[in-house]
Amino acid sequence: GLNVAIPNKSKSIKDYQNVYNDIAEKIREEDEFDNYIGYGPILVRIAWHSSGTFDKNNMTGGSFGGTMRFKKEINDPSNAGLKQADEFLAPIYKKHSWISHGDLYTLAGVTAVQEAQGPKIPWRPGRVDQPENTTPENGRLPDATGDSSYVRNYFGRFGFNDTEIVALIGAHCLGKTHLENSGFEGPWGAASNVFSNEFFVNLLNENWKLQKNAAGNEQYDSPKGYMMLPADFALRQDNKFLKLVKAYANDQDLFFNDFAKAYVKLLESGIHFPADQKPFIFKTLDEQE
Ligand code: HEM
Numbered sequence: 001g002l003n004v005a006i007p008n009k010s011k012s013i014k015d016y017q018n019v020y021n022d023i024a025e026k027i028r029e030e031d032e033f034d035n036y037i038g039y040g041p042i043l044v045r046i047a048w049h050s051s052g053t054f055d056k057n058n059m060t061g062g063s064f065g066g067t068m069r070f071k072k073e074i075n076d077p078s079n080a081g082l083k084q085a086d087e088f089l090a091p092i093y094k095k096h097s098w099i100s101h102g103d104l105y106t107l108a109g110v111t112a113v114q115e116a117q118g119p120k121i122p123w124r125p126g127r128v129d130q131p132e133n134t135t136p137e138n139g140r141l142p143d144a145t146g147d148s149s150y151v152r153n154y155f156g157r158f159g160f161n162d163t164e165i166v167a168l169i170g171a172h173c174l175g176k177t178h179l180e181n182s183g184f185e186g187p188w189g190a191a192s193n194v195f196s197n198e199f200f201v202n203l204l205n206e207n208w209k210l211q212k213n214a215a216g217n218e219q220y221d222s223p224k225g226y227m228m229l230p231a232d233f234a235l236r237q238d239n240k241f242l243k244l245v246k247a248y249a250n251d252q253d254l255f256f257n258d259f260a261k262a263y264v265k266l267l268e269s270g271i272h273f274p275a276d277q278k279p280f281i282f283k284t285l286d287e288q289e
Pocket residue numbers: 041042044045048080081142143144145151168169171172174175176177178179181182183184229231263
């Protein structure tokens with residue numbers, strides 16, 4: 001059923017900004033992770049995967065219950081590599097154990113985007129930890145080998161339209177794929193920890209070649225050492241998606257605006273917030289110098 005957010009009346013934006021700052025400082029401190037990519041990208045991924053179990057057809061899954069903290073969910077093969085994000089957040093939770101896990105995972109995803117020079121992501125607390133038996137079954141996250149109709153159909157489960165789908169996948173400007181996690185590898189080049197519209201620029205402009213990787217999976221590789229998943233490349237293979245890819249490749253502000261709106265919708269999927277609950281907009285560390 002629908003999950004109703006229960007904001008903690010004793011906590012203000014200051015308390016959540018403290019949690020944001022602890023996460024942001026830890027990202028800066030542990031900058032050597034994953035060959036100096038840092039923890040930002042996997043914090044975005046754990047926030048997305050916590051939310052990506054949502055199914056509007058039966059109103060199950062989503063970030064509300066914080067069930068990513070249970071073995072059944074973190075051990076989903078689709079979540080390979082995310083234990084490192086959970087371990088990164090453990091000391092943050094220890095220090096601020098008044099926060100729910102659902103709020104912590106999504107706040108971490110907001111902090112990571114903003115600290116990577118991405119757009120401001122309005123965020124609302126009030127997710128409530130649910131028991132282990134509410135953990136959704138494995139297999140609700142998307143398949144990287146899907147084509148454009150697969151991708152459109154998959155995100156239709158959340159009620160997302162083409163604009164929201166293309167904007168969200170633009171988060172693939174961050175981090176990289178790891179053969180040991182997903183069976184895909186690369187980029188070997190400057191894998192990024194800066195949030196930008198580069199994913200769309202590369203998708204359009206690189207000279208992509210479909211080839212088998214070391215795990216025997218087909219992926220698109222470029223002479224510069226970049227890669228695209230088949231599901232990424234699918235955005236070029238559908239006219240409506242391609243129009244949006246071009247728009248974002250040519251206008252980073254448009255991408256930032258559309259991404260922020262779609263990311264909020266993703267992180268809040270399946271949750272009803274009180275009408276008078278205003279979202280918090282956090283300052284970056286640089287803005288608090
Ligand atoms: C069709 C939908 C999607 C598919 C099939 C997909 C698939 C993947 C795969 C296979 C990886 C590599 C994981 C690894 O090997 O470590 C990955 C990484 C990543 N994904 Fe997605 N993804 C999708 C949508 C999204 C969305 C909506 C977001 C966020 C809004 C997102 C954010 C990320 C980030 C930040 C990484 C890099 C993680 C790292 O550097 O370890 N992805 N994705």
